[in-house]
Amino acid sequence: RKEVEQDPGPFNVPEGATVAFNCTYSNSASQSFFWYRQDCRKEPKLLMSVYSSGNEDGRFTAQLNRASQYISLLIRDSKLSDSATYLCVARTRRGGADGLTFGKGTHLIIQP
Amino acid sequence: SAVISQKPSRDICQRGTSLTIQCQVDSQVTMMFWYRQQPGQSLTLIATANQGSEATYESGFVIDKFPISRPNLTFSTLTVSNMSPEDSSIYLCSVEEPTGGIGEQYFGPGTRLTVT
Numbered sequence: 738r739k740e741v742e743q744d745p746g747p748f749n750v751p752e753g754a755t756v757a758f759n760c761t762y763s764n765s766a767s768q769s770f771f772w773y774r775q776d777c778r779k780e781p782k783l784l785m786s787v788y789s790s791g792n793e794d795g796r797f798t799a800q801l802n803r804a805s806q807y808i809s810l811l812i813r814d815s816k817l818s819d820s821a822t823y824l825c826v827a828r829t830r831r832g833g834a835d836g837l838t839f840g841k842g843t844h845l846i847i848q849p
Numbered sequence: 850s851a852v853i854s855q856k857p858s859r860d861i862c863q864r865g866t867s868l869t870i871q872c873q874v875d876s877q878v879t880m881m882f883w884y885r886q887q888p889g890q891s892l893t894l895i896a897t898a899n900q901g902s903e904a905t906y907e908s909g910f911v912i913d914k915f916p917i918s919r920p921n922l923t924f925s926t927l928t929v930s931n932m933s934p935e936d937s938s939i940y941l942c943s944v945e946e947p948t949g950g951i952g953e954q955y956f957g958p959g960t961r962l963t964v965t
Contacts, residue, residue, distance in 0.1 A: 771953065779959075780941055780943075780959050781954040781956050782956070783850075783953055783954070786951050831856075835880075835945070837954055838894070839891040839893075840891060841890065
């Protein structure tokens, strides 16, 4: 079983709609979670850190459910510029360092 | 967040040769990491590079194939040795900033390597 799993999509969503992604993780020792956004042929850019109580940043809301080991990302009032791949990421201590484990990403296409 | 640059941005290399990728940060950071993103795949951690100590490699990656240097707190190199076409990938460095204790990582622009 992969450590971080996501639905690869693509999700085709009309502009202005609300879209939600879920992600599950298998390592209960994972400490922190993040959503990154990656545009084609670009490096991943941090979108949000995910806090235990859930957090919101403008149109984006992230939630963490440790009991069920899943993380979600909600995008409201989607824009054309939201089209990208969204990477779910878990941070887990390995030896003395904390590497990131990436999901394969969910492809989002916002349609006009 | 820190500004990270990588050199080269891309290269095409012949099999059997080696390529050294440089990662430069505009501020001092303790933790630097090297990742690989193969075509159509997500990122995989190669190793953690801390200044003043040996790099820590993930399962499936070895020092002979991917030697790493970390001479100071703003710079690191990753060498891809004795390359084969399977090494064609994007190689990215990242740095960790202890934002609010959660440790957020920021990535350089990547080095796109093609091995022929």
